[in-house]
Amino acid sequence: MSACLLELFTFLSFLIYFILSLSSRKGTIVPLSRVLSFVGVAIALLTLGSSGELFGGAYRVDLFSQIFKALVAMGLFLVLWMGEGEKEVEGRWAPEFAMFLTLSALGLMLLVSAQELITVYVALELSSFSLYIVIPLRRGQTGLELEAAAKYIFFGAISSGVMLYGMGYLYGLVGSTYLKDIVPGLLGAGSGPMVTMALVLALSGFFFKLALFPFHFWCPDVYEGASNQTTTFIATVPKIGAVALLIRLAFLAPKEAEDFVRMLILLSALSMTLGNIVGLVQRDIKRLLAYSGIAHAGYLLMGILALSKEGGASAIYYIAVYLFMNLGLFLVVMILSQKGENVLIDDLKGLWKRAPLLAFTLAVSAFSLAGIPPTGGFAGKLFVFMAAFHQGHLDIVIIGAVNTAISLFYYLNLVRYAYSRDPERSDPVELSLREKVLCYLFIIVVIFLGLFPNTFLTFMRASF
């Protein structure tokens, strides 16, 4: 029972928010959600080493799942702390907002422990449906958020359908929905196109969450339409769960499944190239980050497609770094946004003069996203490149390197606007203590992950 303390606690927080949403006292919800999410992180860290099985092996708690749960809890915690009261979402929706974000995080926590296809599906949908509701909650309705919500629902539903189709194939091939039966089952089935197809289709639900080509179409519009805080959540936390399941499912592939790996290489290459090239012309920072996210999904897949322990660990490392560097950039967006509106690149002009700390946070995050040492983004990229290279996938490493060079233009552009353009307005941006602490936190964590990756990487390798 103690093994799934975190899930129980998250569920309890969900219930608290639910009750509060019925009452009229809604002012306390923001501080309360911050405290509860903090307790969640503490519990996640305490239960990191626990293990156990439930429901006849359909639900397993192990180091692998606990690392991901801790990351999800941390993501939820940071997103809730980054939000500033009623700026983004109207006060009357505050309990619902916290409630559905928590529920979505709960879904992801269940997802990473799921060992059986139906459980995987249910957990994934729990996480998705919560987000469908959160997206339209935005102050100052413009209609964009409704478009975003509709797109997210449609694409989500389609990819779920495709995923179920693939799971059907897997079941047809091996006659079981338990992951532990699927590996030996697929070995017997050989490496025919059927296996490749079943696996790729089954992965598509997670490709959707990760915004990997060709399941990325929702991404820019949802980022643009949803409130900044919601986008921050969507851009980071669900991707953690997706990576966990991509690793779980892709590693089911039999050793000789070259077609499958080639398929993933193709998707990875297309995803990073498309993301980076379209990213070049974006003016809205959130749209830019959407395309950047599509590109990063490609880099992440490089670690996964190595299908090695090393590759899996590098993908986990990458998503952990991605969480922090992306949140760092979103923090800048959220602070610069005056009334919860979207922030354009032009708004960054002269940020360095208006708020040096904020500009530095932006620079560190952008350099990290671009993969420049000594930031964590570099370490992550180095690990995934090495993992792919070790398995002989030189082609994708070179494509990745070229893409890194392309992506520089737009990441650097952010820094350039902040540092070498003169500001249009000279009023300084005042940072509250909470915002300052978050800035320092992101800077330190991102640089720390770049310089001293060993402890974490050891830990992540141990989880395989």
Next chain:
Amino acid sequence: MGEVGYPILSYVIFLPLAGALLLLLFEDELKVKVIALIVSLMNLAISLPLYFQFDPTKKGFQFVEVKDWIPLLGAKYHLGVDGISVLLILLTALLTPICVLCSWRQIEVRVKEFMFCILLMETAMIGVFSSLDFVLFYIFWEAMLIPMYLLIAVWGGPRKDYASIKFFIYTLVGSVFLLVAIIALYVKNGTFSIPEAMFRGYSFRFQYWVFLAFAIAFAIKVPMFPFHTWLPAAHVEAPTAGSVFLASILLKMGTYGFLRFCLPITPKASFYFAPYMIVLSVAAIIYGGFVCLGQEDMKRLIAFSSVAHMGFVTLGIFTFTLNGFKGAMLQMLNHGITTGALFLCVGIIYERTHSRLIEDNSGLGKIMPLYVGFFGLFSFSSFAFPGTNNFVGELFVLLGAFSAQKVAGFFTVVGAILAAAYMLRLLKRITWAEKERSPMRDLNLREIIYLAPLVLFVIWMGLFPANFIRVIEGTLAGLLQQLGRGM
């Protein structure tokens, strides 16, 4: 641990970083400047044992430090120096306090952040020259770009936006290929150790690609013709301290890379590509010379003269003769001293007239005799007047070039004459003018103090080059010998 009983390289690398962090605690601008100066002077002082305790007769690396860093990948915290790198580290340590001093008045806004960047640069630059592990090297190599970018982007001239972004993107694109080559070597060798990657007898095909990946990164950094276009822009817009770092240290990293990586790791490919590299070097010398003749902007002129001077260095390297190597190494140091000094001179006059145009700064002979005296000496040094430091270096390069490639030697001589032409033209116009000028303040004590050590080195290295050749000779001879065996 090295020959001094304590980890001297770590101290020299991380003292400036510690100083930079210390700066964050202070608000007062004067205090910040003084602390930055003290830290950089201390670093110079503690780096001196590197010269005095260095044993030129010993093969391999000295002052070596090895510690585990990322054991999972086999990346180590591995430092060490040999004859190629030790003087470059000392050059960096020498120039940092000078850069602090020359920015004393020039930088008026955000002094703390400026000094922070300067000290960060020193850490990264010394780190590059002393890393013996690829990952460590790459981190320092790239980390250097960020403070340099900020130096240009924040404290730069009117076109800082364009110049800084061009600088950053150009150099970073090159480095990405460097990273792929590093990973390829890792997969081949199973280690990130640089010494262990040397002279392993890789297949020619492998060497071919690794050389190309390295060469793009280094050629951009040098910069070799035709990758030089970022350089004039960056130089012109950067503040004086930035220009000095850029010209004196950053450009050396490209040629250092050729000597440290390309030659020992991919010897066969280096031989194969040598003719092309020689052609590009000679092209840089001639092209740089002609472009300089037409410049009206002092800083631009000196920037283009750097292209020509660095052409001498790459030419010396790819002649594969001991004289060529020595000349290249000496030219790296000489260029660091002389061109750095010339940029300082431009900075000094810019502070007074707020113009970099030769036109606006002409006729200083009567009103600023001291300034013109310094400027004249550095100009003479720049076109390799006998008795100055550049003469020795160029002589060695020419010896190497003539023994390896007569045609290249001939064109190089033409380039050397061009250098005299453009530098004398500059000097003439700075000294004399048609009309009288209103008087201006001559050099003050601070300016004399930071120019004086450079004068000392111009003359010392010109008259007694043996003191420096002694340090580099052993390593270069060893390198050449191993290259010969590698064939």
